[in-house]
Amino acid sequence: MENVKNKISAxxxxxxxxxxxxxxxxxxxxxxxxxxxxxxxxxxxVCVVCAAVCENFGSFSALSCAVMGKAGFVFRASGxxxxxxxxxxxxxxxxxxxxxxxxxxxxxxxxxxxxLLLVFASAKGFCVLGRFGELCVFPLAFLxxxxxxxxxxxxxxxxxxxxxxAACFAAFGGAPVFFSLYLRCAKPSERSEFAAASSFSPExxxxxxxxxxxxxxxxxxxLFTGAGSxxxxxxxxxxxxxxxxxxxxxxxxxxxxxxxxxxxxAKRLAAFAAACTAVxxxxxxxxxxxxxxxxxxNVLFPCAVFAVCFLRQSYGNVRV
Amino acid sequence: MEKRVFEDxxxxxxxxxxxxSDFIVRELAFERETFYILYIMGICSKELLNKFLLEPxxxxxxxxxxxxxxxxxxxxxxxxxxxGYEAAKEAVLAGxxxxxxxxxPAEIFGYIVAAxxxxxxxxxxxxxxxxxRGPHDGFNESxxxxxxxxxxxxxxxxxxSEKITLGTLSKTEVIIMYIxxxxxxxxxxxxxxxxxxxxxDALTDSGSVEMYIQxxxxxxxxTVGNSERPDKVAAKILxxxxxxxxxxxxxxxxxxxxxxxxFQVSEDYAKSPFFATFVRTLRFAAVLCGVLLPGLFxxxxxxxxxxxxxxxxxxxxxxxxxxxxxxxxxxxxxFLIFEILREVGLRMPKAVGSAVGVVGSLILGExxxxxGIISPFVLIIVAFSAVCNFICAPYxxxxxxxxxxxxxxxxLGGIFGFFAALAxxxxxxxxxxSFGVPYFSPFAPLSAEGLRDFLYMSPIWRMRKVPPxxxxxxxxxxxxxx
Numbered sequence: 001m002e003n004v005k006n007k008i009s010a011x012x013x014x015x016x017x018x019x020x021x022x023x024x025x026x027x028x029x030x031x032x033x034x035x036x037x038x039x040x041x042x043x044x045x046v047c048v049v050c051a052a053v054c055e056n057f058g059s060f061s062a063l064s065c066a067v068m069g070k071a072g073f074v075f076r077a078s079g080x081x082x083x084x085x086x087x088x089x090x091x092x093x094x095x096x097x098x099x100x101x102x103x104x105x106x107x108x109x110x111x112x113x114x115x116l117l118l119v120f121a122s123a124k125g126f127c128v129l130g131r132f133g134e135l136c137v138f139p140l141a142f143l144x145x146x147x148x149x150x151x152x153x154x155x156x157x158x159x160x161x162x163x164x165x166a167a168c169f170a171a172f173g174g175a176p177v178f179f180s181l182y183l184r185c186a187k188p189s190e191r192s193e194f195a196a197a198s199s200f201s202p203e204x205x206x207x208x209x210x211x212x213x214x215x216x217x218x219x220x221x222x223l224f225t226g227a228g229s230x231x232x233x234x235x236x237x238x239x240x241x242x243x244x245x246x247x248x249x250x251x252x253x254x255x256x257x258x259x260x261x262x263x264x265x266a267k268r269l270a271a272f273a274a275a276c277t278a279v280x281x282x283x284x285x286x287x288x289x290x291x292x293x294x295x296x297x298n299v300l301f302p303c304a305v306f307a308v309c310f311l312r313q314s315y316g317n318v319r320v
Numbered sequence: 321m322e323k324r325v326f327e328d329x330x331x332x333x334x335x336x337x338x339x340x341s342d343f344i345v346r347e348l349a350f351e352r353e354t355f356y357i358l359y360i361m362g363i364c365s366k367e368l369l370n371k372f373l374l375e376p377x378x379x380x381x382x383x384x385x386x387x388x389x390x391x392x393x394x395x396x397x398x399x400x401x402x403x404g405y406e407a408a409k410e411a412v413l414a415g416x417x418x419x420x421x422x423x424x425p426a427e428i429f430g431y432i433v434a435a436x437x438x439x440x441x442x443x444x445x446x447x448x449x450x451x452x453r454g455p456h457d458g459f460n461e462s463x464x465x466x467x468x469x470x471x472x473x474x475x476x477x478x479x480x481s482e483k484i485t486l487g488t489l490s491k492t493e494v495i496i497m498y499i500x501x502x503x504x505x506x507x508x509x510x511x512x513x514x515x516x517x518x519x520x521d522a523l524t525d526s527g528s529v530e531m532y533i534q535x536x537x538x539x540x541x542x543t544v545g546n547s548e549r550p551d552k553v554a555a556k557i558l559x560x561x562x563x564x565x566x567x568x569x570x571x572x573x574x575x576x577x578x579x580x581x582x583f584q585v586s587e588d589y590a591k592s593p594f595f596a597t598f599v600r601t602l603r604f605a606a607v608l609c610g611v612l613l614p615g616l617f618x619x620x621x622x623x624x625x626x627x628x629x630x631x632x633x634x635x636x637x638x639x640x641x642x643x644x645x646x647x648x649x650x651x652x653x654x655f656l657i658f659e660i661l662r663e664v665g666l667r668m669p670k671a672v673g674s675a676v677g678v679v680g681s682l683i684l685g686e687x688x689x690x691x692g693i694i695s696p697f698v699l700i701i702v703a704f705s706a707v708c709n710f711i712c713a714p715y716x717x718x719x720x721x722x723x724x725x726x727x728x729x730x731x732l733g734g735i736f737g738f739f740a741a742l743a744x745x746x747x748x749x750x751x752x753x754s755f756g757v758p759y760f761s762p763f764a765p766l767s768a769e770g771l772r773d774f775l776y777m778s779p780i781w782r783m784r785k786v787p788p789x790x791x792x793x794x795x796x797x798x799x800x801x802x
Contacts, residue, residue: 011766098736101624113740120744124751131750134764193506193792194757200768230620230627230735237739 005127006258007186008249009195012130014207016181016249017047019136019242021215024171026222027093027240032157033220035164039171040216042299046178047208049302053309054182058190060253063183067308076254079176080272082301083254084279085294086173087247091115094240101230114244122248126184126258129245136242139235140218146232147225169295173247175302180250182208326422329405329429333358333420336409343412348374350381355421359435363415368435372396373417390419390431398434405429413491438462443469446548446570448713451587458548463495463567469550470497474557478502484515486529490522493567494529502560504792507576507755511562526569533564533575535754541718543754545577552586560791576754576790578761580774582714583607589780596777603711604775610708611719614651615726615738617701622647623734639695647698648731652724654694654702657684659720761789 008016021043030036057063060079064072091114092107099105121129185204186195195201252258255268283290321329337343337358346357357373372395380393391399402408402418408429412418415436424430443465445456459466467481481497494515498508514533523529526546535543545561547553548570553563556574564573583603588596625633643650661681668676688694694702709719722745729741752759762770767789772778786795 009765101627101735103626110736113736117740117743117747121747124747128747128751131758131760131764132747134766135746135750135760138763193504194761194767194789195765196794200766230624234735234739237736238743241743 005125006184007190008126008130008133008181008184009186009191010202010204010207011200012133013181013185013204014202014211015133015137016130016242016246017043017178017208017211018215019133019239020173020177020246021171021212022219023090023236023240023243024173025215025219026236027090027097027243028167028170030164030167030171030219031223032159032161032164032167033223034158034160035168035171036216036219036223038160039168040212042168042172043178043212044209046175046302047182047212048205049306050178050182051205051208053305054179054185055187057183058187059183059256059259060176060180060250061256061259063179063305066312067305079174079179079254079301080251080275081279082294082297083174083176083247083250084272084276085283085290086170087244087251088276088280089170090173090240090243090247094237094244097233098237101233117241118244118248121245122252122257126249126252129249132245133242136238136245139238143232143235143239144218144221146229146235147222149229166291169291169298172298173243174250175298176254177246177250178208178302179305180253181246184249184253321422321424321426321428323422325426326420326424330356330420332405333408333412333418333430337412346374348377348381353381353421353423355419357417357419358412358430359417360412360415363437364417365435365437365439368396368437369417369433372435373419373433390421394419394431394433396434398432400432401428402430402432403427408432410485410491414493436464438464440465441570449547449549449552451549451585453590454586455549455551457550459550459553459565459570459572461568461570463493463565466550466565466570466572467495467497470554470557470563473550473554474499479557486515486518486520487523488521490524492523495565495567496562497557497565498562499557499560502558502786502791502793502795503562504560504576504756504790506792507757508562510755511564511575515564523566524568526564526566526571526573529564529566530573533573535752539752540721541579541749541752541759542714543575543577543752543759545574545581545714546571547574548572549586555586555589559787560793576757578754578757578790579749579759580762580770582712583775584773588777593777593779597775600775600777606708606711607715607719610705610711611723612726612742613705613708614655614701614723615730615741616735617730618647618651618727619730619733619735619738622731636697639697642692643695644692648727650694650698651702651727651731654688654698655706655720655724655727657688658702658706757790757792762787765789 021040024030025036025039030039054063057066060076061072064075064079068075091111094114095107095110098110099107121132182204186192188196188201191201251272255265255272257265257268260268279290334345337360340360342361344357344359344361346359348355348357355377357369359369376393376395377390398416402411408418408420411430411432417433417435419431419433420429440462441460443457443460446458449458457469459469471479471481476499478500479497480500481495484494484496486492486494496508496511496515511533515529518529518532520528520532523532530542530544530546533544545556547556553572553574557563561574561576564575566573583600588600591599620628621636625636628636640647645653658681661684664676664680685694685699689696689699705723709716709723712719725745726738726741730738733740749760750758750764758765761767762774767787769783769785770787770789772783773787784796786793786797788794
């Protein structure tokens, strides 16, 4: 039962990936169709790699042990560092977007509220994050028609300049998120009795790929129709919350929070918060260097994991 | 049984029920044996007592019958031996008659004759759950009769009914009914455990039982369903739910209870699927309006006037020129007045209540607008939201509280405050479960079979499977086209 509570279903994986990609594209201002397609393509590749690698593992700690053996802690720490900046960037963009609707709004006021929401939801368990991810998709039913009244999009382009590249990588965020989502996706033996009884049980890889493609299509649609009204933003915030919850799930997975006691979990979270603060301060000072480094590492991360697992399968005992 | 032991038993039983003017000891003295019949007048039926016990016993002994053949002398369906003193006492308290005589075996403390007086209110249609098309019978205060109404609709040996007693003083009879093989065993075990954990002197209504067994200590939204309609409860049992019938209450509880059930009405299944889908969507939209509209309006009008359409902003500014209170207090005051009037309408005698409600609301509304306490625009928003709230009876009361929370968050924090409050509520809802079943099922977690009976309503012949989200089983219904 505890395993089920800390697992998400394939459908929830779809919803979380969808929210993650769509929110990333909108929050980080990917206005170029080419950039959107590039991000989607990259995400699809990452989803396929994750589905292949994570099939036999149930958590990031299990994967990290398989990849680096006793030095798995290093692997997890590097994954957390890769997550820190995109998580902060998403929080910041959301807070900034909210502040735009207030006369004297400062993002610093909204950041703690978002962080509290994150902690509050995460404390309920991964299963709840997954269910909320499913709920996050429903505002689309109102957002899409509302966007048609938006008066048209502005600045839609096919260009793929430096700014668009930066937006792409910012939108992609951290590769470890995809890994955690696939790791925590319940295998057939781990499904709850209700999920097992349902006749609809899609494959996780298909869910991830279709979620990415769907997010790309919706983003392009919103680029053309324009959805900048306060109501549209209000509805979009739920989708953005889905992205934050995907981050939160990944952080929780990498810190092994479900398996640890309360006191231990609090210590690990505090250490992660301290690391995030350090990364944020560093990136504020060396913005372009950090951005470029992060982009490269995020590309290399899934490739490295796949390569190690493939090599271990060929020469060791890890199945890919 | 020895004479001394018998006299002790008789003395103890009579002593237990001393100072009870309705406790009767009827002595039937025959040549060979003297019988004592103990019962409580009123809850034991005199007619049944005469018919099943007194007349047959007298007739048998006048013919020269043997006391050992008491079981064959007594007519009537319910006849059993009380194998303990407590069982004998409980039988009398439950409305049965207890027959004792010296010739009983030593291990028997009396013979229980079922003669309970089940007369009560007729099975009339419940006032709170009217339908235009559908059966017009309803449960009444007798648990046994309510169980019979369900038994009549589900004539299967798989429909099980288990009886338990709750309340140390009230000894309220509670019957649990479910379909074996369909019910979720985990939910059933959880229900039985929660019922067994109830420590109370008296439970006279199903509402009290509901408070004890619901999920969470301070639940706002119900996790236990209730209904006075036998057709509705039977349909729920057929989907794998469990019915809890409490003696003394016409309201039968059903568990698990999911959020989507509040939008389902038994009449929907007799309508065209298109119209049923339309009506359900309307209900859902109305509930959303009733809950979200005031808070959203307040957030936009108080903090984000610049983002409203210009004509609306100018109109709002014009109507609020002479207002003496802030918009937040205006809306809160309007809702509080409405809730007071609603409560007055419910509690006052019928002859006066409706008139007071109508006149009070008209006079109060008119006066409040004239005095500058409430603007006409706000009055329209409040009235519309309040009316929308009534469309979904199970959520009328929780929505009223939730609406206040959203009004406060919208008024204090603007659109982001409103969003944060709503997000928190959705997280709490996603975390909630009802007897092991996720509360927001079938849309979170998503269930394709369950969605056929939520907003979109499939024709009934297409609902080939029992909703797996409740039963946890993949079972086909035998109806449907080949």
